[in-house]
Amino acid sequence: MKSKIRxxxxxxxxxxxxxxxxxxxxxxxxxxxxxxxxxYTTPRxxxxxxxxxxxxxxxxxxxxxxxFEESYLGSGAQSRAVVEGFEADVVALSLEADVNRIQQAGxxxxxxxxxxxxxxxxxxxxxxxxxxxxxxxxxxxxDLTQPGLEILTPNPNTSGGAMWNVLAIYGTALRGEIxxxxxxxxxxxFTFLTQVLQNVSVMDKxxxxxxxxxxxxxxxxxxxxxxxxxxxxxxxxxxERVIPSSTILIQNPVALVDASVEKHxxxxxxxxFVEFLFTSEAQEIFAQHGxxxxxxxxxxxxxxxxxxxxxxxxxxxxxxWDVIMDEIFGENGIYNLAIATAQGDAH
Amino acid sequence: MDLTLIQGGRKTGLSKWFxxxxxxxxxxxxxxxxxxxxxxxxxxxxxSGLIHQISVPIAQHAILLTLWTAALMTLINAIMGLxxxxxxxxxxxxxxxxxxxxxxxxxxxxxxxxxxxxxxxxGPQSALGAFLSEKIGLDIIFAPPGIVVALLFISFPFVxxxxxxxxxxxxxxxxxxxxxxxAKPWYTxxxxxxxxxxxxxxxGSLLSFSRAVGEFGAVVIVAGNxxxxxxxxxxxxxxxxxxxNRLGASAVSLLLLTIAILVLMTANGIQKAWENRHEx
Amino acid sequence: xxxxxxxxxxxxxxxxxxxxVGFLIAAPIGSLVNGAFTSGLSExxxxxxxxxxxxxxxxxxxxxxxxxxxQAIFGSxxxxxxxxxxxxxxxxxxxxxxxxxxxxxxxVGYMLLLLFGRNGILGPLMESLNIxxxxxxxxxxxxxxxxxxxxxxxEMTPVIQQLxxxxxxxxxxxxASKWRIxxxxxxxxxxxxxxxxMTLTFARALGEFGAVLVIGGGxxxxxxxxxxxxxxSLDERQYTDAYVAAIVLGCFSVxxxxxxxxxxxxRSQD
Numbered sequence: 001m002k003s004k005i006r007x008x009x010x011x012x013x014x015x016x017x018x019x020x021x022x023x024x025x026x027x028x029x030x031x032x033x034x035x036x037x038x039x040y041t042t043p044r045x046x047x048x049x050x051x052x053x054x055x056x057x058x059x060x061x062x063x064x065x066x067x068f069e070e071s072y073l074g075s076g077a078q079s080r081a082v083v084e085g086f087e088a089d090v091v092a093l094s095l096e097a098d099v100n101r102i103q104q105a106g107x108x109x110x111x112x113x114x115x116x117x118x119x120x121x122x123x124x125x126x127x128x129x130x131x132x133x134x135x136x137x138x139x140x141x142x143d144l145t146q147p148g149l150e151i152l153t154p155n156p157n158t159s160g161g162a163m164w165n166v167l168a169i170y171g172t173a174l175r176g177e178i179x180x181x182x183x184x185x186x187x188x189x190f191t192f193l194t195q196v197l198q199n200v201s202v203m204d205k206x207x208x209x210x211x212x213x214x215x216x217x218x219x220x221x222x223x224x225x226x227x228x229x230x231x232x233x234x235x236x237x238x239x240e241r242v243i244p245s246s247t248i249l250i251q252n253p254v255a256l257v258d259a260s261v262e263k264h265x266x267x268x269x270x271x272x273f274v275e276f277l278f279t280s281e282a283q284e285i286f287a288q289h290g291x292x293x294x295x296x297x298x299x300x301x302x303x304x305x306x307x308x309x310x311x312x313x314x315x316x317x318x319x320x321w322d323v324i325m326d327e328i329f330g331e332n333g334i335y336n337l338a339i340a341t342a343q344g345d346a347h
Numbered sequence: 348m349d350l351t352l353i354q355g356g357r358k359t360g361l362s363k364w365f366x367x368x369x370x371x372x373x374x375x376x377x378x379x380x381x382x383x384x385x386x387x388x389x390x391x392x393x394x395s396g397l398i399h400q401i402s403v404p405i406a407q408h409a410i411l412l413t414l415w416t417a418a419l420m421t422l423i424n425a426i427m428g429l430x431x432x433x434x435x436x437x438x439x440x441x442x443x444x445x446x447x448x449x450x451x452x453x454x455x456x457x458x459x460x461x462x463x464x465x466x467x468x469x470g471p472q473s474a475l476g477a478f479l480s481e482k483i484g485l486d487i488i489f490a491p492p493g494i495v496v497a498l499l500f501i502s503f504p505f506v507x508x509x510x511x512x513x514x515x516x517x518x519x520x521x522x523x524x525x526x527x528x529x530a531k532p533w534y535t536x537x538x539x540x541x542x543x544x545x546x547x548x549x550x551g552s553l554l555s556f557s558r559a560v561g562e563f564g565a566v567v568i569v570a571g572n573x574x575x576x577x578x579x580x581x582x583x584x585x586x587x588x589x590x591x592n593r594l595g596a597s598a599v600s601l602l603l604l605t606i607a608i609l610v611l612m613t614a615n616g617i618q619k620a621w622e623n624r625h626e627x
Numbered sequence: 628x629x630x631x632x633x634x635x636x637x638x639x640x641x642x643x644x645x646x647x648v649g650f651l652i653a654a655p656i657g658s659l660v661n662g663a664f665t666s667g668l669s670e671x672x673x674x675x676x677x678x679x680x681x682x683x684x685x686x687x688x689x690x691x692x693x694x695x696x697x698q699a700i701f702g703s704x705x706x707x708x709x710x711x712x713x714x715x716x717x718x719x720x721x722x723x724x725x726x727x728x729x730x731x732x733x734x735v736g737y738m739l740l741l742l743f744g745r746n747g748i749l750g751p752l753m754e755s756l757n758i759x760x761x762x763x764x765x766x767x768x769x770x771x772x773x774x775x776x777x778x779x780x781x782e783m784t785p786v787i788q789q790l791x792x793x794x795x796x797x798x799x800x801x802x803a804s805k806w807r808i809x810x811x812x813x814x815x816x817x818x819x820x821x822x823x824x825m826t827l828t829f830a831r832a833l834g835e836f837g838a839v840l841v842i843g844g845g846x847x848x849x850x851x852x853x854x855x856x857x858x859x860s861l862d863e864r865q866y867t868d869a870y871v872a873a874i875v876l877g878c879f880s881v882x883x884x885x886x887x888x889x890x891x892x893x894r895s896q897d
Contacts, residue, residue: 070846083745232864235864384742438632438641448885454830456834460854463861464658499651554729612722
């Protein structure tokens with residue numbers, strides 16, 4: 001009888017210990033601190049290398065041991081997770097609008113654009129991944145409306161990369177940079193967008209998922225970040241990069257989340273980390289992982305890898321993210337109209 | 348059943364509550380509260396709002412895809428589950444133990460692992476997958492057939508294990524009598540065995556259907572998740588959650604919940620009716 | 628060859644079943660094992676001993692153990708109350724218990740998010756208590772608890788139903804206390820079912836994916852279970868990592884259930 005009680009007590013103790021061993025209850029002590037990074041899917045390899053560098057740097061500088069917890073999701077999904085309660089200290093997302101969302105939720109209270117370079121830590125361009133030797137002969141946007149072509153692009157609802165893709169397609173058409181599509185003609189641009197969307201065969205939740213599908217043998221081409229293509233090639237993939245004559249400059253912001261750093265007491269190290277991302281050390285790693293960097297020096301050094309684009313435009317062409325989120329990705333926006341038309345016709 | 352016996356015949360009013368309260372609290376808090384939360388959230392825009400959310404083309408397609416793949420799977424599973432149960436109960440053959448053990452495997456293997464295995468075996472990069480795709484034009488992975496195969500895998504044990512005990516307890520004399528009277532085995536099966544097996548077959552099938560409707564782990568790996576093509580309801584909910592489409596997520600979740608409850612109630616009802624009949 | 632199959636019809640049926648089971652179940656398992664070792668044994672070993680993998684396994688085990696203990700106590704209690712007592716609403720409770728089994732895991736995670744997210748009903752309360760539920764281990768624990776609820780109850784119920792009353796009444800007439808009756812008369816009869824239920828619950832908890840994905844967020848080093856680790860490895864093109872982890876998880880779960888099955892068979896022989 002007594003032994004049974006002892007067993008029960010033992011079990012209860014085990015349960016209590018295990019339950020208490022949750023990392024969430026750790027508080028930063030003098031020489032140990034933990035930083036949570038929430039990023040979009042594409043730069044995970046880059047951050048994988050930058051983080052150890054920062055850890056060494058910080059240890060030397062302050063004697064503090066900083067451990068990182070990383071999460072990589074589609075930019076939109078990540079942004080919403082933070083708003084829902086994911087206490088990330090630093091967010092590195094694909095587009096400004098996703099950081100703005102966190103700011104509007106009251107979690108970012110400082111002006112994150114004043115940090116450096118307007119908060120933009122890396123850039124890339126929207127380009128096309130095609131199969132080895134380019135069997136379908138894709139050279140520019142106009143080729144995307146080829147009948148029977150199977151295109152991969154992620155879903156703008158969750159993926160920042162997807163939004164960039166749509167902006168590139170629509171913007172290029174509007175600018176008159178596509179053969180056969182008159183410039184400054186919203187209807188013509190809309191039609192072109194719809195035609196491209198009609199050829200979309202898989203729409204996964206994030207840029208990484210999309211390119212992985214492509215690697216699995218799905219589709220003839222994938223519209224994606226240039227750096228997604230380069231990282232894939234670095235890991236042995238044989239697809240080729242096609243840089244269109246005109247495309248949009250992808251600007252990736254990074255920001256500190258005030259609410260989290262206040263709660264965790266990690267403001268100092270978080271600020272240092274954000275700053276670190278702009279140093280030439282970190283920028284060089286970004287460059288090695290397929291990203292076009294903002295650091296002029298490194299950018300000049302890596303120009304052969306990142307050829308300039310004939311016609312490069314930014315979100316300013318549309319009037320900024322606020323306009324874009326409303327007119328293009330709003331509920332009755334151009335994208336939703338286009339995808340509805342495209343899918344409707346496909347049946 | 349004399350309940351007072353356990354209490355040792357002493358005054359027991361309070362002590363049964365001592366057990367009952369924690370148990371009820373447990374079930375209520377764990378299950379009822381989340382359910383209420385989702386029902387409330389689903390109706391936030393009223394019944395019309397809910398109907399609107401599930402009628403959105405992407406949601407509608409996801410729901411229909413989920414239902415028909417689950418239904419097709421249930422049909423195949425019913426037949427093959429019955430056959431497997433029959434073979435395991437009535438036949439003796441080398442390797443029978445192995446087959447019996449294999450039947451249980453899907454119950455223990457995590458659904459995510461199931462998805463990974465299927466992609467390995469039938470994916471476009473595999474020999475088998477490439478062969479099927481090029482020679483027969485059959486795409487399994489990232490297409491509806493993949494969903495059906497994944498569902499078949501995870502639901503396999505349900506029909507088999509529901510039928511087995513009933514089949515084992517079946518009185519053979521009736522079948523033997525029919526045989527001596529000259530009936531062919533298939534006829535005997537149809538007229539003598541099958542009617543008895545119908546209730547467990549039905550309830551096992553319904554169980555596998557309701558399980559399949561909510562399946563996520565295996566499907567998300569295997570299906571390709573293309574909205575309006577291969578996106579099931581569960582994956583749609585995930586997308587809705589990630590894109591903060593709360594109304595959509597709650598509405599479809601509520602629908603899935605309702606389907607699960609209705610199907611389970613039916614399965615339980617059949618089970619009860621069969622048990623009652625046999626108690627007499 | 629010992630067999631009782633008469634006629635070609637029987638053989639055909641057997642062949643059909645074997646082919647079906649072979650293709651449906653055995654083949655995928657085989658290809659997984661094959662896939663894990665295509666990159667060689669040393670790479671597989673590296674995956675097996677990598678820190679992120681081990682961390683994820685440790686988290687999965689921690690959650691599973693606590694879930695099993697809670698279910699062992701409360702699940703059995705619930706089974707007991709449902710079998711031995713009659714009360715208003717009993718049928719409702721019974722019905723509720725089946726729901727976690729059929730409900731989609733994503734919906735489970737979402738329900739918890741609605742409750743404990745920053746904008747959730749209990750969110751502010753948890754915030755003031757400084758307890759993190761959403762995007763943290765407690766939330767994942769709750770999610771796993773939810774999905775595994777039916778197993779224990781459904782396992783214990785038939786055994787409790789079949790308890791031998793004569794022993795209990797005999798002990799009662801001899802003046803034994805309730806507590807003593809429970810431990811020395813009732814518990815031994817429940818032991819096997821309890822262990823079997825705990826094993827099933829453990830396997831189910833280890834394999835949970837959808838619900839912990841939604842409520843936990845899959846943060847490396849914080850809320851990444853073994854299943855989420857596999858999911859992430861696929862995303863990172865670390866296929867060997869994913870397949871090795873999948874095999875380990877799969878094998879372990881299978882062994883658990885086989886063990887439990889052996890236990891059950893032993894019990895029916897007693």
